[in-house]
Amino acid sequence: xxxxxxxxxxxxxxxxxxxxxxxxxxxxxxxxxxxxxxxxxxxxxxxxxxxxxxxxxxxxxxxxxxxxxxxxxxxxxxxxxxxxxxxxxxxxxxxxxxxxxxxxxxxxxxxxxxxxxxxxxxxxxxxxxxxxxxxxxxxxxxxxxxxxxxxxxxxxxxxxxxxxxxxxxxxxx
Numbered sequence: 001x002x003x004x005x006x007x008x009x010x011x012x013x014x015x016x017x018x019x020x021x022x023x024x025x026x027x028x029x030x031x032x033x034x035x036x037x038x039x040x041x042x043x044x045x046x047x048x049x050x051x052x053x054x055x056x057x058x059x060x061x062x063x064x065x066x067x068x069x070x071x072x073x074x075x076x077x078x079x080x081x082x083x084x085x086x087x088x089x090x091x092x093x094x095x096x097x098x099x100x101x102x103x104x105x106x107x108x109x110x111x112x113x114x115x116x117x118x119x120x121x122x123x124x125x126x127x128x129x130x131x132x133x134x135x136x137x138x139x140x141x142x143x144x145x146x147x148x149x150x151x152x153x154x155x156x157x158x159x160x161x162x163x164x165x166x167x168x169x170x171x172x173x
Contacts, residue, residue, distance in 0.1 A: 004061040006030040006051030009138055012067045015091075015157035019165060026061070030054035032068055037122040041088060044070030045101060048092040048164075056094055063168070066092045067157055069137075071109065071117055085114035087123065087142050091160035093168060100173075102163020104156045107146045 001023040005016040008029040017025045031054070032038075032047035047068035056064025068090050073083040089104035109117065116126045124137040131145060141153025167173035 001062045002026065002060065003063045003065060004028045004055035004058060006032075006055030006064060006066045011138055011141060011153040012157060014154045015067065015161050016065050018154070018158050019161040020063075023063075026059070028055045028058045030058065032066075034068070037117065038068055038070030040070070040072050041090070044068045044072065044088055044090045045092070048090040048101070049094075049099065052092040052094045052099075056096060062095060064094050064096075065161060065164070067160065069123070069141075069157075071114075071123060072106070074106065085109045085117060087146070089143075089157055089160050091157065091164040093161070093164040095168065098167055100164040100167040102160045102166065104158075104160035104163075105143070105151065107143060109142075110146075 003020050003023045003025045005013050005025060005027050008027050013027045030051055033050035034043045034047035038044040038047050048066040051066025052064040070088050071085050072088045074086050076082055076084045086106040086108055088106050091102050093100040113126055123142055127136045127142050128134055143156040144152045
């Protein structure tokens with residue numbers, strides 16, 4: 001099986017390789033069709049779907065996989081109707097006819113980081129600035145930083161890809 005992942009990011013490619021160990025996985029840099037910092041689940045899912053479609057269409061591939069990280073507000077469960085901002089990740093898979101979508105874990109953003117995102121900055125550069133790193137999005141990611149390394153960006157994205165592949169691996173769909 002030939003699988004195209006719609007990104008040149010090594011963490012995203014590794015997530016697909018781990019989820020599809022018997023496949024030939026090719027990284028194809030494609031545009032997501034959404035802003036650099038997707039906001040909300042709808043925008044993040046749309047980016048994943050667009051990446052999956054464009055990756056598959058770029059060559060002779062059985063499946064296209066798109067992975068998109070974004071931020072989304074969730075109600076905080078308090079009586080004041082306020083919400084907190086979370087890191088979210090979505091994956092989409094297509095064979096050209098069927099689609100699967102799955103999400104990874106959602107991780108609460110610290111207030112000072114959420115404030116910067118609300119002010120219009122992107123999470124990756126904000127994390128690099130806060131941590132004094134370069135290209136954290138290609139390494140352990142914000143997920144790794146927030147969990148003390150117990151969860152890496154690759155492992156978090158792997159769960160999203162696994163969920164997105166479910167319709168292709170289970171007869172119940």
